[in-house]
Amino acid sequence: MSQLNFNAEEVDPSTPFEPLPAGDYIGQVVGSELKPTASGSGEYLKLEIEILSQGFAGRKVFDQLNIRNENAEAERIGRAMLSALCHSIGILRVSDSQQLHGKPFSLKLAIKEDAKYGKKNVVKGYKAVSGAVPQPVFSSSAPPAQAAKPASAVPPWQRQKSVAS
Template sequence: MANLGGTFDASQVEPSKPQEALPPGEYRVQIINSEMRVTKAGTGQYLWLEMDVLDGVHAGRKVYEQLNLVNPNQQAVEISQRALSAICHALGRMQVQDSEELHFKPMLIKVAVDKSGYNKIKGYKAVSRPMAAPPPPPPPPQQTYQQPTAPQQQSPAPQQQSPAPQQGYQPPAPTASGAGPWNSIRQ
């Protein structure tokens, strides 16, 4: 028995409705949670992945995957390893030690609906990035016709100014005798 801490009035809360499976198609998703779990039989482990749909009318919906990475059935392990490899390729992570390395990176999944009405992921691929459009070609040079005009007198060219004096004092170079101008005055 569990005390609810008061009376719960179900007439004041909209009841939850069963969620239908996602329609078959491609969805952009990201893994938001993952963990290794023990199989029902207790003889193996699977990687459980929770994914969020990122776009469209189904944004925010959840999709789940279970990959039997430790199992006595070697075929189940091989299928799961190929699926994990497809996820790694889609996310550009070729070597992974922890499943958290795959979180919050977008990828595309192909979803189908199985006979029991549940979603089944049929494939993974990288999100294609739209290629940048090449820059437009430069416009052709415009040629304009100018009517010839009478030659005008040219103004005289400006006179060149002498270079600005250098800043700071620079003593003159010593003469051949070694005496500079200041040394020539003796008392």
Template sequence: MANLGGTFDASQVEPSKPQENLPPGEYRVQIIHSEMRVTKAGTGQYLWLEMDILDGVHTGRKVYDRLNLINPNQQAVEISQRALSAICHALGRMQVQDSEDLHFQPLMVKVAVSKSGYNEIKGYKPVGNATPPRAQAAPPVQQPYQQPPAQPGAQPPPPTASGDGPWRRMGQ
């Protein structure tokens, strides 16, 4: 029980409304808070990240992620290490000792809605590789590769990586 220090009159205050999920898409965010937390089972720890959306109609909304960095499930640890690496690459910080080194720097997140109905982060990338939120362009039609005729003294093009473009979080 807690004394409110007077009588609270709810008729004088607009009630809060439940917040809906963010639509799936890409958002420019910054990490504003992070901390290591103990897992529910008590067998590991995860890095909890709180991020603010920086622009658009959802400016100021928050998104969260958990990175299981200490866990008996090695696959969970590997997935989380890849996600942390993606954050570091997106921010140009290759070596960090404290998660605060990642705060207040813009990066892009890919947000999806999980089967259970909650927003979840599916990837991280630098701001420079961004596409506008809600851009749902059709995937390009794959054409068979045709080798261009060789030019005297020309260098072959660099190899390209397959996968999900610049997104660096995989496995979830």
């Protein structure tokens, strides 16, 4: 037996998340990990994506991209999706998945019935956010300091809101 000293009246109960409605969203990668496939004969890149779109900001969705797989078609699809993600954020040569983090892109979500978990979101594609400025590729590990961009060059979700006095 364990002593808890917990009062559930003081804490809102958690509720299960329903999948996001199918459609297009703005998101950014906030976590990534290269993992072995279930068979151990391949690898996939697991992506944790935070939604930035209004009304759903902060929600998370996940994608798994086959990087190396015995099934050539599964590998082709995974690599094509990774290429689409790279093109959508303007970084075409990736040596570390961390380079994918924190850069907004548009993603298309669908809903799929999963035998184990019920309905869940699946990523169907990636594309650049309209008005996004492509990211330059740097040869060193740290990017050079960037000059301030004019407000018109900064995508709306990155602009700071002005407060009238």
